[in-house]
Amino acid sequence: MENNLENSNKILKTFSTIRCLNRxxxxxxxxxxxxxxxxxLVEQHLVDCDLCYDALHVLQQPQYRDKYQSLSVSIQQYIRNSIKQVSHIQKAERYQRKEQKKESLLIYFWIVAAIAIFAGGIYLVQQGNRFRSLSSKPLASSGSVPTIQASNREEVKQQSVSSLPVPRPDTAVGQAGIVTPSPVPVKESSVKPVVKKDTLKAAPVVSKPEVKTDDTTVKKPVVPVKPPEDKEEKKATPVVVQKDSPRVVKEKKADTPEAKIVPKDTHKDDDDKKPAPSAPTSTDEFLYKAAMVYHQQGDLNEAISRYKHLSTSNSKYGELARYQLAVCYRSKGQTGKARRMFKEVVNMGGSMKDKAQAALDNL
Amino acid sequence: MLQQLTNLSDKELISRARKLRDLEAEGVLFERYSHLLVAISMPYLNNGPGTTPEEMYPVILQRLSNSIKTQTIPKTSEWIHYTVKALNNKSERNSPFFPSSESREVQQVENSVEKAGNNLLEQQQLVIKIRHFFSQLDADEKYFLQQFYTEQKSFAELAAAKECPVEKVRQKLREGKQKIASLMMTQTDGK
Incomplete structure (x- = not known):
């Protein structure tokens, strides 16, 4: 059995693979x-390998045997040197490839980032333009400016009207006051700040002469009556003047008659000896006009905030402010809020009821 | 890296040189056969222009390097032997290396023996086949194969016993081996 196994192993070795002869x-x-x-084993390999058999055959000749060692060492050294150089070159190439990859990735990143920033910028500019067009259209084209101006005029008229009911009983007194000039300067001095405020706010250029005439008599009493308001107004007036666009100037021109009207009313008020009720309305009026300026300039958010502030007022400016607030919301595209505000105006049943109703129907 | 490459087989080194363009692997392979390459090319040294060792060996190595990327190389020794001979015998310069059918058949049988490994059943089947085809050989071939592989006699002993040169002993052994291999591949369809 063992002999069989040995024999079979020997037979299989006939076809076993054996490496070439080493150095x-x-x-x-x-x-x-x-x-x-x-x-x-070497001879088993030699049966099949011509390379090794030829090498042995050559080296059996003494003339080649002498040279063989030196040549073998030199070719080995040559191969090793070439491998070293090549490996260095390969390493350098690999490093270069890696660096190039990194650089290309960085370039791609920056290209993508630049494209994104550029696209974002374009988008922002477009949005800005759209917003401007949206905000300017209702004011400039759809007749909102005229409505506002009209509303201003109406306000003034209403102011004169609204001031009437309170002082109506006083008008008689006022008329009487005209008859009796002696208390007038005192009353004028106490009330004229209102006139001054209005003129300053609405039409500083046009109303100058009036102010000048009033200044001599009015300025001193203004301080004791309402110093904080004065300060506010004085602070606010330059802002209004600075921000005045041509539209505002036009509006001012349009407002000048109001300014002219207001003093008349104030004169009446002055005659009534009731400066207290006129002061809040003038403040509201100022705030309202400032808001209007913002509205006309297209700064809807600022205008809305001011209108909101005004809308809590119980005076007619409260109603007007709500109406304008609704207009602002409508121009901003917030129809729900606009509708609500118009409804509020309608419910208030004031002078703006019809307009609010019409606007509500159009919405 | 070089140390790791020296432990790889010829096939692995060739595949690395081809697929990864690993010149280190290529160098390790050439270094493994450099002494044989030097030996077989020595008769052609200093026989004419461009035959000095400094000129000839770089040319041979460059040729092998170019060839390794395109040639099918079942046996490295055969490929190197053919390339060096082709370069030195200038008539065969342009014909590419292609292994002979006998060589491929022997290699296939060697692969099947290697594949059998420690599997006794497969080994027994292979032994039966080899014995079967061994019986079909000539008497001379049978004698040489039996004496060489079973009795483990050397070339010199066989040559002395038969009173023939060592070259003839080798030739007979080679022919007998190739016949068995070709019979195994043709008659059993390589299984």
């Missing part, structure tokens, strides 16, 4: 310095 085996085989087993 050490070659001279040893030639010199006969191999063991029997090793020698037999």
């Amino acid at each position: 050490d085996q070659l001279p040893r085989y030639l010199d006969g310095r191999l063991t029997d087993v090793e020698k037999h």
